[in-house]
Amino acid sequence: MERADQPATLPSIAYNGARRVLSGNWTGSSTVPSRTLYPHQWSWDSGFIAIGLRHLSPARAQRELETLLAAQWADGRIPHIVFNPSVPLSAYFPSPDFWRSSTAGDKAGAPGGVETSGIIQPPIHALAAWLVHRADPAASVRRGFLPRVYPRLVAWQRYLTERRDLGGRGLASIVHPWESGMDNSPCWDPPLARIEPAATGSFHRADLDHGCPADRPTDLDYGRYVRLAERYRGQQYADDDGHPFAVEDPGVNALLIASEHALGDIAAVLGTDPSDHQVRAEELTTALLKRLWNADEGMFLCQDVIGGAQIHEYSAAGLLPLIVPGLPGDVAAALVRTLRGKRFGLGGTTRLAPSYDLTGHAFDPARYWRGPAWFNVNWLLERGLRRHGAHERADAIRTTVLQAAVASGFAEYVDPFSGDARGTRDFSWTAALTIDLLA
Ligand code: 2M8
Numbered sequence: 001m002e003r004a005d006q007p008a009t010l011p012s013i014a015y016n017g018a019r020r021v022l023s024g025n026w027t028g029s030s031t032v033p034s035r036t037l038y039p040h041q042w043s044w045d046s047g048f049i050a051i052g053l054r055h056l057s058p059a060r061a062q063r064e065l066e067t068l069l070a071a072q073w074a075d076g077r078i079p080h081i082v083f084n085p086s087v088p089l090s091a092y093f094p095s096p097d098f099w100r101s102s103t104a105g106d107k108a109g110a111p112g113g114v115e116t117s118g119i120i121q122p123p124i125h126a127l128a129a130w131l132v133h134r135a136d137p138a139a140s141v142r143r144g145f146l147p148r149v150y151p152r153l154v155a156w157q158r159y160l161t162e163r164r165d166l167g168g169r170g171l172a173s174i175v176h177p178w179e180s181g182m183d184n185s186p187c188w189d190p191p192l193a194r195i196e197p198a199a200t201g202s203f204h205r206a207d208l209d210h211g212c213p214a215d216r217p218t219d220l221d222y223g224r225y226v227r228l229a230e231r232y233r234g235q236q237y238a239d240d241d242g243h244p245f246a247v248e249d250p251g252v253n254a255l256l257i258a259s260e261h262a263l264g265d266i267a268a269v270l271g272t273d274p275s276d277h278q279v280r281a282e283e284l285t286t287a288l289l290k291r292l293w294n295a296d297e298g299m300f301l302c303q304d305v306i307g308g309a310q311i312h313e314y315s316a317a318g319l320l321p322l323i324v325p326g327l328p329g330d331v332a333a334a335l336v337r338t339l340r341g342k343r344f345g346l347g348g349t350t351r352l353a354p355s356y357d358l359t360g361h362a363f364d365p366a367r368y369w370r371g372p373a374w375f376n377v378n379w380l381l382e383r384g385l386r387r388h389g390a391h392e393r394a395d396a397i398r399t400t401v402l403q404a405a406v407a408s409g410f411a412e413y414v415d416p417f418s419g420d421a422r423g424t425r426d427f428s429w430t431a432a433l434t435i436d437l438l439a
Helices: 010-024 043-056 058-069 125-135 137-142 145-163 186-192 219-234 250-269 275-292 316-323 329-340 375-387 391-407 428-438
Strands: 302-304 309-311
Touching (some): 010 428, 043 125, 043 375, 043 428, 058 137, 125 250, 137 145, 145 275, 250 316, 275 302
């Protein structure tokens, strides 16, 4: 980016470093989140990665999403992991022989030629596809990108709005903590407490071969994750046989709405009537406000569908509806106040939003989704702040993300106070979103 006799600047260091990470993690058809800890393709990671890759190579960004979509199930679900058959089973747990998608997922229409997990992750994909298209519309049209991905993205969104409306209230439910992408968020503690954990000795945690135990979920969490996944597999991944864990998560539903708007934009470009998508986006927004908004707390809360109550744990997922187009101004203003208030401390005690309430009983600045600041969450908040006109605050997040990404070696997450690196390094979405913020 710069002449050899000029000193390197933060943007050039960030750009070159991020590009190196993404090249190193590219497999030829998709990008692994991390070569060590996560050696397969993950669903929402690929969405964030494509959003960054579009600035380096629109063709590679398209390929990233299309590789994921090729593993879609007949019922519309996009699996949260697509396994790379050349990676040894011992490299990641739960491995393909645990999920057994190609046989156990038959009833739900799992594909035969590829092994995947049976659960899902937040639906960022239509938004990602739209942003990838916009980065280079000519290349997109030339490759017929949107006509190919649109029907698959529609089927995915319909799986969520129809098969996953487990509460019957017009919102999608997650049936496993991993589906939220925020695996060990304290929001899952109350509904998870009802789940009998699988015996610790019945599985081997490959994550602890690479990650520091203090940065990762506990063995008790894993016991419950395993039990829930085994149960879902036992019902052949069907959604009409009941779920012991079902939660309406504001983060997942906010991305669902943003993606429904994106589908409307894609439909319009394709010359298809976008009104169906616009109506659904409005209906989802109404349901989100009616069901999950908590005016007293100034943020959205999760709803425990089985227990029938709002979960009073305050995680960054409750701020993500800032990205929803058309959110009422007073709700957006309250979210911005909460982001800057005692629970998240943005611009005061923290320079990046923590994943969980700083004042919460379960807050831990090192442990995964129980406190550390994550780059994808902060990228979404940056986008949301801009959408609602808070440009100065968005600029501050942007600058801090760039500094923290470089200083931490593109860490998976960082301590929200010190910015110290946590989790794995050379993490793909940290690199991809850095590039997007530089564009
Ligand atoms: C983490 O989740 C996986 C399980 O899906 C794990 O801990 O093994 C989460 O941070 C999730 O959001 C992310 O998509 C995944 C891969 O980066 O890692």
